[in-house]
Amino acid sequence: MARHAVRKNQMPTSGARRALLRAGLTVTAAGAAVAAGAVTASAAPAPATTDAASPVQILTSAVGSATSYGLGPVKDLKLNPLAGTGTDPLDNAVGTQIADFKPVSTAALTGPLAAGNSLSELPVVGAAAGILPG
Numbered sequence: 001m002a003r004h005a006v007r008k009n010q011m012p013t014s015g016a017r018r019a020l021l022r023a024g025l026t027v028t029a030a031g032a033a034v035a036a037g038a039v040t041a042s043a044a045p046a047p048a049t050t051d052a053a054s055p056v057q058i059l060t061s062a063v064g065s066a067t068s069y070g071l072g073p074v075k076d077l078k079l080n081p082l083a084g085t086g087t088d089p090l091d092n093a094v095g096t097q098i099a100d101f102k103p104v105s106t107a108a109l110t111g112p113l114a115a116g117n118s119l120s121e122l123p124v125v126g127a128a129a130g131i132l133p134g
Contacts, residue, residue, distance in 0.1 A: 075120040075129050077118055078117075079122075080114065083115060084116055088114055090113045091110070092106075093107035093110060093111070095107065
């Protein structure tokens with residue numbers, strides 16, 4: 001009986017959870033405001049020089065480099081590590097045909113993943129992956 005009472009008291013109430021959530025959101029918003037203030041302060045006009053880049057150019061270059069090196073290799077990763085093995089859960093297809101209608105199958109959806117294709121080799125997503133740098 002006493003053990004049950006201890007467990008029940010260890011669980012935070014919904015009011016306590018709500019208060020913790022609000023505190024977390026407040027801290028997050030405050031951090032975002034501080035970061036925005038720091039960006040604004042760093043964007044103050046600098047002395048005019050001929051070869052100085054603006055903060056916007058520096059930020060754009062940094063974001064471009066980060067996406068090139070961070071997201072570029074994602075296009076070539078094998079999406080299904082179990083492809084080609086006997087335990088591949090995506091190596092299945094279900095099909096049906098009713099009367100004289102064209103047969104319908106799930107092989108078109110699961111086939112490229114079961115073959116072990118990468119993101120850039122998938123039929124529809126591959127074209128969208130072309131916008132990733134690298």
